[in-house]
Amino acid sequence: MSSTSRKYESDEDEVAHQQAKAKDARSTFSIGETHEAVVTDSAAENNGRQAITNLNNIYIFIDDDDNTLSKGDYVKIRIFDVGENYAKAVCIAHLD
Numbered sequence: 001m002s003s004t005s006r007k008y009e010s011d012e013d014e015v016a017h018q019q020a021k022a023k024d025a026r027s028t029f030s031i032g033e034t035h036e037a038v039v040t041d042s043a044a045e046n047n048g049r050q051a052i053t054n055l056n057n058i059y060i061f062i063d064d065d066d067n068t069l070s071k072g073d074y075v076k077i078r079i080f081d082v083g084e085n086y087a088k089a090v091c092i093a094h095l096d
Contacts, residue, residue: 016057025058029079029087035060036095039073051091053077060087068094 008014037053043064046052050061051069062069062077069075074096077089 016054023057023085025085025087026082028056028058029060029082031079031082033079034076034092035079035089036074036076039069039071039075042069042071043067045071050088058085058087060089062089062091064091 008017035055037055037060039051039053039062041052043049043051044067046061048067049063049065051064051073053060053062053075060077060079062075069091073094075091076093076095078092079087079089081088
């Protein structure tokens, strides 16, 4: 009997990931733009350095070296890097 590991927590997560991969973030975001977003995963839930949000089915990794962002935080972010299927940002304000 073999055990299988599930890559996604839900079917919706898998669909969102596939949509993000199919969409080019460079046509959606530009360096220097600001956006308001809700943190979906804290740095502790991710890799210890970056929190995550999802806008327009594209994942945005928010630098969080000091671990001040928590899941559910409403923040203003500034995009500093855009890849094919992701963007990177810094948090410039907590809005809640």
